[in-house]
Amino acid sequence: MNAIIYVFSGTGNTMRICSLYKEEFEKCGVETTIYPVRSDMSDLPDPESFDHVGFAYPIHAFNAPKIMLDLARKIKPVSHKDFFILKSSGEPLKINNVSSLRFVALLKKKGYVLKSEYHYVMPYNMIFRHTDREAFRMWDTAKALCPIEAREVLGGAEHKLPRVFLGRFVAWLFRIEHIAMRINGRFFNVKADKCLHCRKCEKACPVGNIHIDENGKFRFGKNCIMCTRCSFQCPTDAFRIGILNGWRVNGAYPLDAPPDESAPEPKHRHGRYCKKAYARYFSLAEKKTSAFYKENQRSN
Numbered sequence: 071m072n073a074i075i076y077v078f079s080g081t082g083n084t085m086r087i088c089s090l091y092k093e094e095f096e097k098c099g100v101e102t103t104i105y106p107v108r109s110d111m112s113d114l115p116d117p118e119s120f121d122h123v124g125f126a127y128p129i130h131a132f133n134a135p136k137i138m139l140d141l142a143r144k145i146k147p148v149s150h151k152d153f154f155i156l157k158s159s160g161e162p163l164k165i166n167n168v169s170s171l172r173f174v175a176l177l178k179k180k181g182y183v184l185k186s187e188y189h190y191v192m193p194y195n196m197i198f199r200h201t202d203r204e205a206f207r208m209w210d211t212a213k214a215l216c217p218i219e220a221r222e223v224l225g226g227a228e229h230k231l232p233r234v235f236l237g238r239f240v241a242w243l244f245r246i247e248h249i250a251m252r253i254n255g256r257f258f259n260v261k262a263d264k265c266l267h268c269r270k271c272e273k274a275c276p277v278g279n280i281h282i283d284e285n286g287k288f289r290f291g292k293n294c295i296m297c298t299r300c301s302f303q304c305p306t307d308a309f310r311i312g313i314l315n316g317w318r319v320n321g322a323y324p325l326d327a328p329p330d331e332s333a334p335e336p337k338h339r340h341g342r343y344c345k346k347a348y349a350r351y352f353s354l355a356e357k358k359t360s361a362f363y364k365e366n367q368r369s370n
């Protein structure tokens with residue numbers, strides 16, 4: 071048996087989720103390919119060569135990123151193929167469920183049928199920075215949930231996220247982001263006094279939107295998909311992201327380093343944001359994982 075996950079990940083969160091799935095799939099004897107989606111899709115693997123097909127992406131403005139919609143338009147039509155979706159996003163709000171509607175509709179026209187869909191909360195790469203403790207808890211939760219849910223996927227379980235009233239309309243409205251970000255991307259700039267000219271941003275851009283000429287001058291194209299990889303990874307926080315600069319998040323989260331629990335919880339001005347929704351997400355995840363382990367102990 072084998073599987074493929076076509077993944078787009080701006081700053082690594084969704085890729086981490088996919089790595090957990092790959093690890094669990096392979097423990098179950100399913101050889102797994104992770105295909106990182108870039109604008110050049112000339113080497114797209116054929117989904118029909120795989121027993122399990124998945125797509126993974128971060129939620130952008132309550133939608134799949136434009137590059138995933140492009141993938142759905144390019145992928146080979148099939149007579150019938152079940153697929154699963156893995157999504158990551160910064161907040162656990164139900165409205166995020168609308169993010170796959172367009173993507174699923176495009177794939178449906180090509181013969182793909184949605185079997186299951188899973189959503190993982192991961193630290194924000196935009197809007198504001200979660201505290202390291204919050205980020206660690208999100209990743210810890212994903213590490214507990216993914217192996218269980220990966221087995222559900224392999225077992226062919228149906229897992230659909232609840233519908234949202236006027237969901238299609240909301241998703242359509244927010245897809246304005248795709249056009250707006252192409253325009254905004256032209257207004258990116260770099261703080262000359264901070265830039266190291268390391269070209270990390272230019273090399274990392276998944277759509278080749280950043281060009282640095284021989285004199286070190288930056289030029290930005292009109293293909294930005296606002297994945298924030300350039301500004302997030304910049305080693306000196308020199309990158310400015312146009313009108314969204316105030317929402318810029320720079321620097322990787324130390325997800326694998328357990329936070330010092332004895333230190334006081336750092337305060338941030340968004341501490342109350344979606345507090346209930348995060349609490350519900352963690353509580354449901356804990357219920358699911360403890361039920362799974364109890365059941366496992368009983369059957370052993």
Ligand SMILES: Cc1cc2nc3c(=O)[nH]c(=O)nc-3n(C[C@H](O)[C@H](O)[C@H](O)COP(=O)(O)O)c2cc1C
Binds near residue numbers: 083132159192196298
């Ligand atoms: C342009 C943009 C829009 C976003 N929109 C949403 C959103 O609508 N809902 C949400 O919960 N998170 C949103 N986020 C946060 C990301 O979905 C989240 O941080 C995700 O885990 C990033 O995954 P990645 O590292 O794989 O790119 C947005 C991030 C960006 C850059």
Ligand code: SF4
Binds near residue numbers: 267268269304307
């Ligand atoms: S990653 Fe940052 S420091 Fe490096 S070239 Fe780009 S803007 Fe300059």
Ligand code: SF4
Binds near residue numbers: 255280300
């Ligand atoms: S310019 Fe930056 S934000 Fe835009 S697509 Fe490239 S890496 Fe992503």
